[in-house]
Amino acid sequence: MIGARQLRSFLIGWRVSAALFSERLIFPEVPSISDWRMAGHRGALIVLEGADRAGKSTQARRLVEALRNQGYQAEGMRFPERTTEIGRLVGSYLEKKSNIEDHTVHLLFSANRWEHVPLIKEKLKSGITLVVDRYAFSGVAFTSSKENFSLHWCKQPDVGLPKPDLVVFLNITPEEASKRGDYGTERYETSDFQKKVQKRYAELMDDKSLNWKVVDAAQSMEDVHNAIKQLSEAIITEARHQPVGKLWAED
Numbered sequence: 001m002i003g004a005r006q007l008r009s010f011l012i013g014w015r016v017s018a019a020l021f022s023e024r025l026i027f028p029e030v031p032s033i034s035d036w037r038m039a040g041h042r043g044a045l046i047v048l049e050g051a052d053r054a055g056k057s058t059q060a061r062r063l064v065e066a067l068r069n070q071g072y073q074a075e076g077m078r079f080p081e082r083t084t085e086i087g088r089l090v091g092s093y094l095e096k097k098s099n100i101e102d103h104t105v106h107l108l109f110s111a112n113r114w115e116h117v118p119l120i121k122e123k124l125k126s127g128i129t130l131v132v133d134r135y136a137f138s139g140v141a142f143t144s145s146k147e148n149f150s151l152h153w154c155k156q157p158d159v160g161l162p163k164p165d166l167v168v169f170l171n172i173t174p175e176e177a178s179k180r181g182d183y184g185t186e187r188y189e190t191s192d193f194q195k196k197v198q199k200r201y202a203e204l205m206d207d208k209s210l211n212w213k214v215v216d217a218a219q220s221m222e223d224v225h226n227a228i229k230q231l232s233e234a235i236i237t238e239a240r241h242q243p244v245g246k247l248w249a250e251d
Protein backbone atom coordinates (compact mmCIF):
# COMPACT_ATOMS: atom_id res chain seq x y z
CA MET A 1 0.00 0.00 0.00
CA ILE A 2 1.28 3.48 -0.77
CA GLY A 3 0.18 6.47 1.25
CA ALA A 4 -1.55 9.56 -0.13
CA ARG A 5 1.63 11.63 0.29
CA GLN A 6 3.73 9.09 -1.68
CA LEU A 7 1.10 8.93 -4.39
CA ARG A 8 1.08 12.74 -4.61
CA SER A 9 4.91 12.91 -4.91
CA PHE A 10 4.86 10.19 -7.53
CA LEU A 11 2.24 12.05 -9.60
CA ILE A 12 4.09 15.37 -9.30
CA GLY A 13 7.36 13.66 -10.30
CA TRP A 14 5.67 11.98 -13.23
CA ARG A 15 4.11 15.23 -14.44
CA VAL A 16 7.43 17.09 -14.21
CA SER A 17 9.23 14.32 -16.12
CA ALA A 18 6.53 14.30 -18.77
CA ALA A 19 6.79 18.08 -19.15
CA LEU A 20 10.58 17.96 -19.36
CA PHE A 21 10.43 15.10 -21.80
CA SER A 22 8.00 16.94 -24.05
CA GLU A 23 10.29 19.98 -24.02
CA ARG A 24 13.20 17.67 -24.85
CA LEU A 25 15.24 18.78 -21.87
CA ILE A 26 15.94 15.23 -20.71
CA PHE A 27 16.33 13.49 -24.09
CA PRO A 28 17.09 16.28 -26.58
CA GLU A 29 17.58 13.81 -29.41
CA VAL A 30 14.05 12.41 -28.98
CA PRO A 31 11.50 14.43 -30.98
CA SER A 32 8.65 15.99 -29.00
CA ILE A 33 5.02 15.16 -29.77
CA SER A 34 4.67 18.28 -31.91
CA ASP A 35 7.86 17.36 -33.81
CA TRP A 36 6.32 13.99 -34.63
CA ARG A 37 3.18 15.75 -35.74
CA MET A 38 4.92 18.26 -37.95
CA ALA A 39 8.16 16.60 -39.13
CA GLY A 40 8.63 17.37 -42.81
CA HIS A 41 4.98 18.25 -43.20
CA ARG A 42 3.60 21.43 -44.59
CA GLY A 43 0.92 23.41 -42.83
CA ALA A 44 -2.58 23.79 -44.23
CA LEU A 45 -4.05 26.94 -45.77
CA ILE A 46 -7.46 27.48 -44.22
CA VAL A 47 -9.62 30.42 -45.28
CA LEU A 48 -12.70 31.79 -43.55
CA GLU A 49 -15.14 33.65 -45.76
CA GLY A 50 -18.58 35.15 -45.40
CA ALA A 51 -20.52 38.36 -45.35
CA ASP A 52 -19.76 41.17 -42.91
CA ARG A 53 -20.54 40.25 -39.26
CA ALA A 54 -20.65 36.51 -40.04
CA GLY A 55 -18.10 35.95 -37.26
CA LYS A 56 -14.93 35.38 -39.32
CA SER A 57 -12.50 37.30 -37.09
CA THR A 58 -13.91 35.75 -33.90
CA GLN A 59 -13.67 32.25 -35.33
CA ALA A 60 -10.22 32.78 -36.88
CA ARG A 61 -8.85 33.81 -33.48
CA ARG A 62 -10.49 30.89 -31.71
CA LEU A 63 -9.29 28.37 -34.27
CA VAL A 64 -5.65 29.49 -34.05
CA GLU A 65 -5.83 29.26 -30.26
CA ALA A 66 -7.47 25.82 -30.30
CA LEU A 67 -5.01 24.41 -32.85
CA ARG A 68 -2.06 25.68 -30.81
CA ASN A 69 -3.51 24.08 -27.70
CA GLN A 70 -3.63 20.79 -29.58
CA GLY A 71 0.08 21.08 -30.37
CA TYR A 72 -0.18 22.30 -33.97
CA GLN A 73 1.76 25.30 -35.22
CA ALA A 74 -0.86 27.80 -36.33
CA GLU A 75 -0.98 31.49 -37.12
CA GLY A 76 -3.62 33.95 -38.22
CA MET A 77 -3.55 36.28 -41.21
CA ARG A 78 -6.21 38.61 -42.61
CA PHE A 79 -6.97 40.42 -45.81
CA PRO A 80 -6.94 43.23 -46.44
CA GLU A 81 -3.69 43.43 -44.46
CA ARG A 82 -3.87 47.15 -43.87
CA THR A 83 -0.34 47.76 -42.54
CA THR A 84 1.60 47.68 -45.84
CA GLU A 85 1.73 50.64 -48.27
CA ILE A 86 -0.84 48.96 -50.51
CA GLY A 87 -2.88 47.97 -47.44
CA ARG A 88 -2.97 51.60 -46.27
CA LEU A 89 -4.38 52.71 -49.63
CA VAL A 90 -7.07 50.04 -49.41
CA GLY A 91 -7.79 50.89 -45.76
CA SER A 92 -8.24 54.56 -46.54
CA TYR A 93 -10.61 53.62 -49.40
CA LEU A 94 -12.68 51.36 -47.12
CA GLU A 95 -12.87 54.10 -44.50
CA LYS A 96 -14.09 56.46 -47.25
CA LYS A 97 -11.16 58.79 -46.69
CA SER A 98 -10.24 58.43 -50.34
CA ASN A 99 -11.90 57.40 -53.59
CA ILE A 100 -10.22 54.94 -55.91
CA GLU A 101 -11.57 53.88 -59.29
CA ASP A 102 -13.31 50.45 -58.98
CA HIS A 103 -11.00 48.39 -61.24
CA THR A 104 -7.96 49.98 -59.64
CA VAL A 105 -9.03 49.20 -56.08
CA HIS A 106 -9.84 45.62 -57.07
CA LEU A 107 -6.28 45.23 -58.34
CA LEU A 108 -4.93 46.80 -55.14
CA PHE A 109 -6.83 44.27 -52.97
CA SER A 110 -5.30 41.53 -55.09
CA ALA A 111 -1.81 43.08 -54.95
CA ASN A 112 -2.16 43.13 -51.17
CA ARG A 113 -2.54 39.32 -51.27
CA TRP A 114 0.28 38.82 -53.78
CA GLU A 115 2.70 40.84 -51.67
CA HIS A 116 2.13 38.28 -48.89
CA VAL A 117 2.62 35.18 -51.06
CA PRO A 118 6.33 34.67 -50.21
CA LEU A 119 5.44 34.80 -46.51
CA ILE A 120 2.46 32.45 -46.95
CA LYS A 121 4.60 29.91 -48.81
CA GLU A 122 7.41 30.12 -46.26
CA LYS A 123 5.02 29.58 -43.32
CA LEU A 124 3.25 26.64 -44.95
CA LYS A 125 6.56 25.05 -45.87
CA SER A 126 7.81 25.31 -42.31
CA GLY A 127 4.74 23.41 -41.06
CA ILE A 128 2.65 26.36 -39.92
CA THR A 129 -1.06 26.15 -40.60
CA LEU A 130 -2.42 29.53 -41.65
CA VAL A 131 -5.94 30.60 -40.74
CA VAL A 132 -6.83 33.42 -43.11
CA ASP A 133 -9.68 35.85 -42.45
CA ARG A 134 -10.88 36.70 -46.03
CA TYR A 135 -8.97 35.90 -49.22
CA ALA A 136 -9.50 36.18 -52.97
CA PHE A 137 -13.15 35.10 -52.62
CA SER A 138 -13.97 38.33 -50.79
CA GLY A 139 -12.20 40.20 -53.56
CA VAL A 140 -14.37 38.59 -56.22
CA ALA A 141 -17.65 38.59 -54.27
CA PHE A 142 -17.41 42.28 -53.36
CA THR A 143 -16.17 43.75 -56.65
CA SER A 144 -18.50 41.62 -58.77
CA SER A 145 -21.42 43.00 -56.75
CA LYS A 146 -20.71 46.38 -58.35
CA GLU A 147 -22.31 47.35 -61.67
CA ASN A 148 -20.63 45.92 -64.79
CA PHE A 149 -18.15 43.55 -63.13
CA SER A 150 -18.21 39.91 -64.16
CA LEU A 151 -17.11 37.08 -61.89
CA HIS A 152 -14.66 36.02 -64.62
CA TRP A 153 -12.93 39.40 -64.81
CA CYS A 154 -12.74 39.70 -61.02
CA LYS A 155 -11.01 36.35 -60.60
CA GLN A 156 -8.15 36.99 -63.03
CA PRO A 157 -5.73 38.98 -60.82
CA ASP A 158 -5.83 36.24 -58.16
CA VAL A 159 -5.28 33.29 -60.54
CA GLY A 160 -2.23 31.36 -59.27
CA LEU A 161 -2.34 32.44 -55.62
CA PRO A 162 -1.68 29.62 -53.13
CA LYS A 163 -4.84 27.52 -53.23
CA PRO A 164 -6.58 27.06 -49.90
CA ASP A 165 -6.90 23.48 -48.67
CA LEU A 166 -10.20 24.43 -47.08
CA VAL A 167 -12.54 27.39 -47.49
CA VAL A 168 -15.10 27.66 -44.72
CA PHE A 169 -18.10 29.78 -45.64
CA LEU A 170 -19.79 31.19 -42.56
CA ASN A 171 -23.36 31.30 -43.69
CA ILE A 172 -25.69 33.92 -42.25
CA THR A 173 -28.53 35.96 -43.71
CA PRO A 174 -27.89 39.70 -43.99
CA GLU A 175 -30.87 40.19 -41.61
CA GLU A 176 -29.31 37.94 -38.93
CA ALA A 177 -25.91 39.57 -39.44
CA SER A 178 -27.28 43.09 -39.03
CA LYS A 179 -28.64 42.12 -35.57
CA ARG A 180 -25.03 41.67 -34.45
CA GLY A 181 -24.51 45.40 -34.47
CA ASP A 182 -25.40 47.91 -37.12
CA TYR A 183 -23.19 47.99 -40.11
CA GLY A 184 -20.56 50.60 -39.46
CA THR A 185 -19.38 53.48 -41.53
CA GLU A 186 -17.08 51.53 -43.85
CA ARG A 187 -17.75 51.21 -47.54
CA TYR A 188 -19.92 48.22 -48.54
CA GLU A 189 -21.61 48.05 -45.11
CA THR A 190 -25.21 48.32 -46.28
CA SER A 191 -27.66 45.45 -46.28
CA ASP A 192 -28.51 45.92 -50.00
CA PHE A 193 -24.89 45.53 -51.00
CA GLN A 194 -24.38 42.59 -48.61
CA LYS A 195 -27.30 40.75 -50.24
CA LYS A 196 -25.60 41.03 -53.63
CA VAL A 197 -22.32 39.83 -52.08
CA GLN A 198 -24.10 36.78 -50.65
CA LYS A 199 -25.33 35.82 -54.15
CA ARG A 200 -21.85 36.14 -55.59
CA TYR A 201 -20.45 33.89 -52.88
CA ALA A 202 -23.10 31.29 -53.83
CA GLU A 203 -21.84 31.39 -57.43
CA LEU A 204 -18.23 31.00 -56.28
CA MET A 205 -19.18 27.97 -54.18
CA ASP A 206 -20.35 26.13 -57.33
CA ASP A 207 -16.67 25.64 -58.15
CA LYS A 208 -16.00 22.01 -57.22
CA SER A 209 -12.24 22.36 -57.69
CA LEU A 210 -12.21 24.04 -54.29
CA ASN A 211 -12.89 22.47 -50.92
CA TRP A 212 -15.79 24.68 -49.79
CA LYS A 213 -17.53 23.79 -46.54
CA VAL A 214 -20.56 25.72 -45.36
CA VAL A 215 -21.03 26.25 -41.63
CA ASP A 216 -24.21 27.71 -40.17
CA ALA A 217 -22.90 30.94 -38.62
CA ALA A 218 -26.18 31.67 -36.83
CA GLN A 219 -25.36 28.96 -34.25
CA SER A 220 -23.68 29.80 -30.95
CA MET A 221 -20.03 30.82 -31.15
CA GLU A 222 -19.10 27.53 -29.48
CA ASP A 223 -20.99 25.39 -31.99
CA VAL A 224 -19.56 27.31 -34.93
CA HIS A 225 -16.08 26.90 -33.44
CA ASN A 226 -16.46 23.15 -32.94
CA ALA A 227 -17.63 22.66 -36.51
CA ILE A 228 -14.70 24.65 -37.94
CA LYS A 229 -12.17 22.93 -35.68
CA GLN A 230 -13.30 19.50 -36.78
CA LEU A 231 -13.05 20.41 -40.46
CA SER A 232 -9.64 22.01 -39.90
CA GLU A 233 -8.07 19.10 -38.05
CA ALA A 234 -9.10 16.72 -40.82
CA ILE A 235 -7.65 18.96 -43.52
CA ILE A 236 -4.35 19.50 -41.69
CA THR A 237 -3.79 15.74 -41.78
CA GLU A 238 -4.83 15.49 -45.44
CA ALA A 239 -2.78 18.44 -46.68
CA ARG A 240 0.48 17.32 -45.07
CA HIS A 241 1.76 15.29 -48.01
CA GLN A 242 0.20 17.31 -50.82
CA PRO A 243 1.88 20.18 -52.63
CA VAL A 244 0.26 23.60 -52.31
CA GLY A 245 -1.99 24.10 -55.33
CA LYS A 246 -2.63 27.18 -57.47
CA LEU A 247 -5.93 28.98 -57.16
CA TRP A 248 -8.18 29.00 -60.27
CA ALA A 249 -5.30 27.75 -62.42
CA GLU A 250 -6.00 25.34 -65.30
CA ASP A 251 -3.42 22.70 -64.34
Ligand SMILES: Nc1ncnc2c1ncn2[C@@H]1O[C@H](COP(=O)(O)OP(=O)(O)OP(=O)(O)O)[C@@H](O)[C@H]1O
Nearest residue numbers: 051052053054055056057058059180217219220221
Ligand atom coordinates in the same frame (compact mmCIF):
# COMPACT_ATOMS: atom_id res chain seq x y z
N1 LIG B 1 -22.02 32.97 -33.39
C1 LIG B 1 -22.22 34.20 -32.96
N2 LIG B 1 -23.34 34.54 -32.30
C2 LIG B 1 -23.58 35.81 -31.89
N3 LIG B 1 -22.73 36.84 -32.08
C3 LIG B 1 -21.58 36.58 -32.73
C4 LIG B 1 -21.26 35.26 -33.19
N4 LIG B 1 -20.05 35.31 -33.81
C5 LIG B 1 -19.63 36.59 -33.73
N5 LIG B 1 -20.53 37.35 -33.07
C6 LIG B 1 -20.45 38.81 -32.81
O1 LIG B 1 -20.72 39.45 -34.04
C7 LIG B 1 -19.88 40.59 -34.20
C8 LIG B 1 -19.07 40.44 -35.50
O2 LIG B 1 -18.13 39.36 -35.32
P1 LIG B 1 -16.77 39.31 -36.12
O3 LIG B 1 -16.05 40.62 -36.02
O4 LIG B 1 -16.05 38.10 -35.70
O5 LIG B 1 -17.34 39.14 -37.59
P2 LIG B 1 -16.63 39.36 -39.00
O6 LIG B 1 -17.25 38.38 -39.93
O7 LIG B 1 -15.14 39.28 -38.87
O8 LIG B 1 -17.09 40.84 -39.33
P3 LIG B 1 -16.57 41.88 -40.44
O9 LIG B 1 -16.42 41.15 -41.73
O10 LIG B 1 -17.70 42.86 -40.47
O11 LIG B 1 -15.26 42.47 -39.94
C9 LIG B 1 -19.02 40.68 -32.95
O12 LIG B 1 -19.66 41.57 -32.04
C10 LIG B 1 -19.05 39.26 -32.40
O13 LIG B 1 -18.87 39.21 -31.01
Ligand SMILES: Cc1cn([C@H]2C[C@H](O)[C@@H](COP(=O)(O)O)O2)c(=O)[nH]c1=O
Nearest residue numbers: 079080109110134135138139142143188
Ligand atom coordinates in the same frame (compact mmCIF):
# COMPACT_ATOMS: atom_id res chain seq x y z
C1 LIG C 1 -10.16 41.00 -48.96
C2 LIG C 1 -11.16 41.94 -49.57
C3 LIG C 1 -12.08 42.59 -48.78
N1 LIG C 1 -12.98 43.42 -49.33
C4 LIG C 1 -13.92 44.13 -48.46
C5 LIG C 1 -14.80 43.27 -47.61
C6 LIG C 1 -15.06 44.10 -46.37
O1 LIG C 1 -16.15 44.96 -46.63
C7 LIG C 1 -13.79 44.93 -46.24
C8 LIG C 1 -12.83 44.37 -45.23
O2 LIG C 1 -13.39 44.44 -43.99
P1 LIG C 1 -12.77 43.67 -42.70
O3 LIG C 1 -13.64 44.12 -41.55
O4 LIG C 1 -11.34 44.13 -42.59
O5 LIG C 1 -12.89 42.21 -42.97
O6 LIG C 1 -13.16 44.91 -47.53
C9 LIG C 1 -12.96 43.65 -50.71
O7 LIG C 1 -13.78 44.44 -51.22
N2 LIG C 1 -12.06 43.03 -51.49
C10 LIG C 1 -11.14 42.18 -50.96
O8 LIG C 1 -10.30 41.60 -51.73
